[in-house]
Amino acid sequence: MERNHLPRHLVLQRQSLFDQGLLDEQFIQLEELQDDANPNFVEEVVTSYYQNTSTLIVIIEQALGTSPLDFNKLDGYMYQLKGSSSSFGAKKVKADCTLFREYCKAGNVEGCMRTFQQLKKEYASLKRKLEAYFQLARQARVTGTASRPK
Amino acid sequence: MSFSAPSMENGFSSPRNESFPAGLRVLVVDDDPTWLKILEKMLKKCSYEVTTCGLAREALKLLRERKDGYDIVISDVNMPDMDGFKLLEHVGLEMDLPVLMMSVDGETSRVMKGVQHGACDYLLKPIRMKELRNIWQHVFRKKIHEIRDIESHDSYDGIQISRNGSELSDDGHMFCGEDLAYVKKRKDFENKHDDIGDHSSTKKHRVVWSVDLHQKFVKAVNQIGFDKVGPKKILDLMNVPWLTRENVASHLQKYRLYLSRLQKENDLKASLGGIKLSDLPSKDPAGSFGLQSSINGNQNDVPNGRYQFSGDNFFAQDVDSKNHEGDLKRVVSETKRTLTADLPDPQDMRTQMSFDHSFGSLDSEVNFAAIPAPYSWSKAPENQFKEEHKPLLQLEDGFSQLPPSGIHNHIQIDDPLQSASSITSGLSMTGREICGPEKIKPLYPQYSSNHMSILSPKESAFDSFPVQSKSQMVKHQSFEPISTAISSMKPQGFNLSCITDFESCQRNLISATDSTFEPFNEDLTVCWLEGDCHSMNFGLPNVEFTDYIDPGFIAEFPIYLCDTLTSDTECPFDPPEYSIVDQGLFLS
Numbered sequence: 040m041e042r043n044h045l046p047r048h049l050v051l052q053r054q055s056l057f058d059q060g061l062l063d064e065q066f067i068q069l070e071e072l073q074d075d076a077n078p079n080f081v082e083e084v085v086t087s088y089y090q091n092t093s094t095l096i097v098i099i100e101q102a103l104g105t106s107p108l109d110f111n112k113l114d115g116y117m118y119q120l121k122g123s124s125s126s127f128g129a130k131k132v133k134a135d136c137t138l139f140r141e142y143c144k145a146g147n148v149e150g151c152m153r154t155f156q157q158l159k160k161e162y163a164s165l166k167r168k169l170e171a172y173f174q175l176a177r178q179a180r181v182t183g184t185a186s187r188p189k
Numbered sequence: 190m191s192f193s194a195p196s197m198e199n200g201f202s203s204p205r206n207e208s209f210p211a212g213l214r215v216l217v218v219d220d221d222p223t224w225l226k227i228l229e230k231m232l233k234k235c236s237y238e239v240t241t242c243g244l245a246r247e248a249l250k251l252l253r254e255r256k257d258g259y260d261i262v263i264s265d266v267n268m269p270d271m272d273g274f275k276l277l278e279h280v281g282l283e284m285d286l287p288v289l290m291m292s293v294d295g296e297t298s299r300v301m302k303g304v305q306h307g308a309c310d311y312l313l314k315p316i317r318m319k320e321l322r323n324i325w326q327h328v329f330r331k332k333i334h335e336i337r338d339i340e341s342h343d344s345y346d347g348i349q350i351s352r353n354g355s356e357l358s359d360d361g362h363m364f365c366g367e368d369l370a371y372v373k374k375r376k377d378f379e380n381k382h383d384d385i386g387d388h389s390s391t392k393k394h395r396v397v398w399s400v401d402l403h404q405k406f407v408k409a410v411n412q413i414g415f416d417k418v419g420p421k422k423i424l425d426l427m428n429v430p431w432l433t434r435e436n437v438a439s440h441l442q443k444y445r446l447y448l449s450r451l452q453k454e455n456d457l458k459a460s461l462g463g464i465k466l467s468d469l470p471s472k473d474p475a476g477s478f479g480l481q482s483s484i485n486g487n488q489n490d491v492p493n494g495r496y497q498f499s500g501d502n503f504f505a506q507d508v509d510s511k512n513h514e515g516d517l518k519r520v521v522s523e524t525k526r527t528l529t530a531d532l533p534d535p536q537d538m539r540t541q542m543s544f545d546h547s548f549g550s551l552d553s554e555v556n557f558a559a560i561p562a563p564y565s566w567s568k569a570p571e572n573q574f575k576e577e578h579k580p581l582l583q584l585e586d587g588f589s590q591l592p593p594s595g596i597h598n599h600i601q602i603d604d605p606l607q608s609a610s611s612i613t614s615g616l617s618m619t620g621r622e623i624c625g626p627e628k629i630k631p632l633y634p635q636y637s638s639n640h641m642s643i644l645s646p647k648e649s650a651f652d653s654f655p656v657q658s659k660s661q662m663v664k665h666q667s668f669e670p671i672s673t674a675i676s677s678m679k680p681q682g683f684n685l686s687c688i689t690d691f692e693s694c695q696r697n698l699i700s701a702t703d704s705t706f707e708p709f710n711e712d713l714t715v716c717w718l719e720g721d722c723h724s725m726n727f728g729l730p731n732v733e734f735t736d737y738i739d740p741g742f743i744a745e746f747p748i749y750l751c752d753t754l755t756s757d758t759e760c761p762f763d764p765p766e767y768s769i770v771d772q773g774l775f776l777s
Contacts, residue, residue, distance in 0.1 A: 065315040068315070068317055068318060069227065071318070072227075072230045072231060072234060072318075077230065080230065083226070084223060084226055084227060087222060087223050087226060088223045091221070091222055091223060118267065118293065118294065119220075119221070119267075121293050122221055122224065122265075122267075122292075122293040122314055123221050123223050123224070125293050125314050125315040126221070126223045126224050126227055126314070126315060127223070127227075128315065
């Protein structure tokens with residue numbers, strides 16, 4: 040999808056995702072991978088991410104409910120989540136993962152709990168915004184196609 | 190060398206027709222499906238041929254199934270079924286492919302670990318396209334080196350070809366059919382590189398380190414003296430015409446890593462409690478540590494016969510006494526059978542494998558248990574144990590659990606892992622204090638092959654020298670040098686104590702006698718005698734180890750041996766194979 044052909048509102052929306060610090064350069068890398076063969080590549084990646092990590096979030100939540108906390112395990116889960124989040128540039132979520140791991144290393148229960156709540160919020164918020172963005176992008180492509188001279 | 194020649198380029202990547210590096214066959218291993226998807230797309234954009242895999246075990250399976258099917262492997266360090274570093278080692282040893290590691294964690298220590306385990310590069314996630322574009326350089330580099338090596342060596346006529354599958358043959362120099370083809374064609378290299386293009390030959394003369402070959406290698410290393418070892422010297426001693434200095438150099442490096450890894454692992458592992466051979470499924474009556482019997486004997490007996498494997502049926506019963514080669518072989522085959530039969534699950538297989546390997550060619554080859562990663566010095570017969578690697582790895586862990594001391598007789602072979610370890614321990618190093626040491630370095634099944642891994646009770650100082658040529662240890666200090674050289678065999682009294690490496694034992698023994706022991710390879714039944722070292726079955730007559738419990742033992746050992754040995758000019762053993770002496774076996 041060529042950005043310069045995107046409708047202005049889409050361009051702005053996309054830009055704000057970056058400006059808010061929700062996404063980083065990796066997202067652009069993925070966008071560059073999109074081509075005719077995979078026009079929705081980025082969306083597919085993000086969808087796959089949410090599918091795979093939703094379970095992980097639940098697992099972490101459960102682990103946080105046990106007492107005493109198994110920091111090693113939690114660190115392991117976060118390592119995974121961080122890795123996944125880095126795949127498409129989920130900047131804030133990734134930062135929360137890093138913070139969480141720091142708290143794990145320090146054995147700070149409260150820090151972990153707090154950070155996790157924050158992480159969940161970021162995770163959900165990003166999901167919403169990206170879904171909205173992708174929907175608009177798809178519509179724009181459809182519209183663009185339709186208006187192309189045959 | 191017309192490496193850059195067009196034909197060469199084409200041939201470079203096997204079935205590809207495009208010019209290199211297009212068509213590079215990449216295997217990507219990552220448990221994160223999101224990353225797999227992205228990497229696949231990125232690599233395809235680089236015009237590479239991509240195969241993705243979510244599990245390390247699966248990846249190994251794919252690699253083994255198609256020995257020359259891939260040019261490079263990229264793997265995440267954190268895999269759920271196997272440590273990425275272990276996978277890395279396996280791939281390096283078995284397939285000799287360049288491996289790149291990936292991680293979201295860029296800590297220096299992790300990166301260092303990756304490099305130590307043989308990674309060609311360590312990529313940090315998130316990975317950019319441009320990083321992937323250049324991965325072909327690792328493949329290219331390897332090929333160049335190999336070609337250079339080949340060119341500097343002339344003959345390959347004597348090479349035995351083993352067609353595909355790279356099965357381990359008793360002969361030891363196994364080349365995949367392809368490799369052979371490559372070698373054969375080398376002459377024409379300059380003229381027509383088409384061959385290189387062969388899917389098989391492209392592989393660049395990839396040497397398969399069969400048990401036999403490895404045994405030669407170990408022997409050479411022992412003869413030279415671990416601390417003085419160098420690829421050229423080893424190569425000369427090995428006297429394998431088609432082998433190149435580069436091959437040896439890279440193998441030596443891996444061997445060192447392997448040993449150090451073993452040692453480290455041993456260190457980490459809890460001390461082995463008591464290894465019980467309870468599991469020996471085997472049929473062999475001896476299952477129980479035949480070693481014991483053999484050990485007590487006094488060496489003469491030992492030698493050939495004793496293979497004691499604790500754990501999975503190994504055991505060499507026959508061993509006891511006077512086994513001589515014949516016996517040894519018999520034992521071995523028994524063991525093999527036993528192993529095979531009894532090991533139902535992969536882990537077992539693994540153990541088997543390792544043992545099997547060793548036995549397979551016991552005759553005179555050192556088979557390294559195909560444990561690729563941890564132990565792998567031998568090329569496990571791929572066809573047999575595909576999945577073994579994984580279990581092998583476990584073995585390592587298991588080893589650590591082997592109770593060093595108790596070894597005597599109890600090697601817990603409850604699970605393959607343990608067995609493996611037992612075996613390792615079994616390798617009782619001559620005189621090492623098998624006992625006591627808390628940790629027995631997992632000898633790894635390798636022993637099966639020929640090496641006696643020296644279990645170091647204390648710590649795995651010895652990562653198990655895969656049986657390397659007995660001659661390695663020729664010097665009694667060999668233990669020491671080996672450990673230090675290799676990975677840590679600590680000279681100090683061998684923490685190794687558990688070095689089960691027979692070879693080491695042998696070596697030591699040999700060394701004691703001034704490396705006059707040729708035949709050593711085989712059988713150093715290293716018996717770990719706890720506390721009371723019965724004569725080590727090294728086959729050395731009059732070698733008696735009494736009281737080896739303390740770590741210092743090892744240190745003393747060599748001397749001891751020396752003393753003893755000096756009086757003996759001949760090494761009584763003559764077993765072509767390394768018997769795996771189960772530590773526990775000895776003690777008993």
